[in-house]
Amino acid sequence: MNDKNLLLSVSKLNVSFNSHKILDDISFEVKRDDTLAIIGPNGAGKTVLFKCLLELIPYEGEVKWAKDVKIGYVPQRLNVGKDLPLTVEEFLRFKEKSSKKIEEVLTMVGFKRNKEHLIHRGKRLLKTRLGVLSGGEFQRILIAYALLGNPNVLLFDEPTSGVDVSAEETVYSLIERLKKEVDLTIIFISHELGIVYKHAASVLCLNKEKVCFGPPHDVIDKESLQKLYGEDVHFHHHDDHF
Amino acid sequence: MDTNLLMLIFTGALVGASSGFLGSFMVLKRMSLVGDALSHVALPGMAIALTMAINPMLGALVALTVAVFGIWYLGEKTEIYPEALVGVFFTASLAIGILVTPEPELLEALFGNLETIGLFDSVVTIFASFLIFIVTLRLSDKLLLGVVSEDLAKSGGIKVSKVNLIYLLLVGLVVALGVKFVGTLLTGAMVIVPAAAAKNLAKSIKSFQIVSVLIGVLSAAFGIIIAQATEIASGPAVVLVSITAFVISYFFKAE
Numbered sequence: 001m002n003d004k005n006l007l008l009s010v011s012k013l014n015v016s017f018n019s020h021k022i023l024d025d026i027s028f029e030v031k032r033d034d035t036l037a038i039i040g041p042n043g044a045g046k047t048v049l050f051k052c053l054l055e056l057i058p059y060e061g062e063v064k065w066a067k068d069v070k071i072g073y074v075p076q077r078l079n080v081g082k083d084l085p086l087t088v089e090e091f092l093r094f095k096e097k098s099s100k101k102i103e104e105v106l107t108m109v110g111f112k113r114n115k116e117h118l119i120h121r122g123k124r125l126l127k128t129r130l131g132v133l134s135g136g137e138f139q140r141i142l143i144a145y146a147l148l149g150n151p152n153v154l155l156f157d158e159p160t161s162g163v164d165v166s167a168e169e170t171v172y173s174l175i176e177r178l179k180k181e182v183d184l185t186i187i188f189i190s191h192e193l194g195i196v197y198k199h200a201a202s203v204l205c206l207n208k209e210k211v212c213f214g215p216p217h218d219v220i221d222k223e224s225l226q227k228l229y230g231e232d233v234h235f236h237h238h239d240d241h242f
Numbered sequence: 243m244d245t246n247l248l249m250l251i252f253t254g255a256l257v258g259a260s261s262g263f264l265g266s267f268m269v270l271k272r273m274s275l276v277g278d279a280l281s282h283v284a285l286p287g288m289a290i291a292l293t294m295a296i297n298p299m300l301g302a303l304v305a306l307t308v309a310v311f312g313i314w315y316l317g318e319k320t321e322i323y324p325e326a327l328v329g330v331f332f333t334a335s336l337a338i339g340i341l342v343t344p345e346p347e348l349l350e351a352l353f354g355n356l357e358t359i360g361l362f363d364s365v366v367t368i369f370a371s372f373l374i375f376i377v378t379l380r381l382s383d384k385l386l387l388g389v390v391s392e393d394l395a396k397s398g399g400i401k402v403s404k405v406n407l408i409y410l411l412l413v414g415l416v417v418a419l420g421v422k423f424v425g426t427l428l429t430g431a432m433v434i435v436p437a438a439a440a441k442n443l444a445k446s447i448k449s450f451q452i453v454s455v456l457i458g459v460l461s462a463a464f465g466i467i468i469a470q471a472t473e474i475a476s477g478p479a480v481v482l483v484s485i486t487a488f489v490i491s492y493f494f495k496a497e
Contacts, residue, residue, distance in 0.1 A: 051393070054393070054396075054397045056393055056396050056397060071397070073393070073394065073397040075391050075393050075394055078390060078391050078394075080390060083441065084270065084389075084390075085441060085444035085445060085446055085447055085449070085450040086386065086390065086446070086447050087445075087446045087447070090386075090446060090447045090448065091390065093383075094383045094386065094387045095398070127445075127446070129445070129446075130390070145394075149398075
């Protein structure tokens with residue numbers, strides 16, 4: 001990779017399952033400190049693209065990360081049973097044994113302290129089981145898990161699926177705050193246009209093939225939306241968010 | 243109490259501990275029924291070993307290893323566990339095993355018989371149990387992260403499919419150790435029931451694993467003592483003690 005500002009370059013990426021094309025000839029680049037949103041309808045191949053970026057599934061084409069890249073991955077809301085006897089502390093210790101570092105990242109993602117302990121609804125957060133956390137709280141634990149590896153890029157799969165609206169806002173403001181505190185490039189999947197205008201510097205519109213790529217205001221237009229979501233989509237310009 | 247009985251209790255307790263420990267992951271992976279059915283595969287292996295005058299434990303181990311590779315392969319190749327296929331395959335091997343097993347040995351192969359456990363079995367059990375504990379402790383974090391999210395584990399560089407295979411091979415090993423104590427029909431219960439009981443009580447993974455091991459140890463030890471004292475088959479005795487633990491745990495279920 002020649003350009004030092006380039007973090008990721010994807011070229012001619014193709015994925016098929018059982019001769020069914022999922023991703024068709026996708027190419028794009030991500031610069032350092034960018035915030036890239038990947039949008040598209042259900043079944044557009046957004047999560048599959050993420051899995052290629054993480055080398056979780058086989059693909060044709062090229063996915064090239066900068067040499068110094070450290071990826072933190074925040075998966076789509078996981079189905080953790082309420083009865084899974086796994087505490088926040090035990091989960092985070094899969095990745096990091098130092099209690100000091102664990103407490104640091106938990107504070108970073110917005111959990112509050114009460115004297116000596118981090119607290120969740122009046123109880124010690126570290127001793128709380130994952131299954132009893134709300135969607136937004138669990139999302140933040142997953143972000144904390146990703147942050148434990150000191151990543152310089154975060155991959156977020158639908159940061160807000162299964163999260164109630166007020167928590168949704170905090171997840172995005174949290175992402176914005178993290179970007180200011182830590183040197184981070186963010187790539188996130190979303191299907192909400194409003195979020196993209198508000199939080200992303202660039203956008204990749206995906207519907208099996210690349211429909212558009214660039215700054216949201218330049219590349220999202222009536223034509224690209226129709227290609228993404230079909231004919232009946234109402235086109236809103238979200239200037240008011242800026 | 244004579245030394246023979248003490249040795250039986252000791253090795254039985256080790257099998258209980260190993261199966262309780264391994265079972266804790268089985269329950270979290272939602273593979274309990276696979277674990278139970280797996281034990282049936284031991285029967286044809288034992289039967290063939292008996293007719294060839296080899297130690298039936300070794301026959302069971304070979305049959306189980308083959309079955310484990312089968313389960314692992316199916317699990318890797320399909321999104322959902324092909325439960326029906328597993329059920330068909332395992333009941334088939336049970337049916338064939340019942341036909342092939344020499345009649346005098348059939349009852350003990352199905353329900354266990356402490357009389358036939360010799361020094362060789364005890365020594366093998368002790369070594370194998372330690373092996374199971376050491377390997378499982380090393381795999382524990384990786385297995386558990388895989389339970390939370392396979393993608394998260396894989397993206398962290400964990401070879402999930404290899405870890406799963408090693409784990410299933412250990413389950414096959416513990417079932418082979420258990421068949422002489424509780425028989426092929428009930429060994430699966432030694433893996434599943436202590437863990438299910440412990441899950442009712444646990445507030446963390448650590449307490450879950452410790453309690454599961456303890457219930458496994460106590461079930462095996464008390465089951466063997468009861469079987470010896472009342473001259474009933476050891477299999478039902480061990481399993482009913484662990485079922486009792488499960489019923490009690492249900493009333494103390496953690497919130």
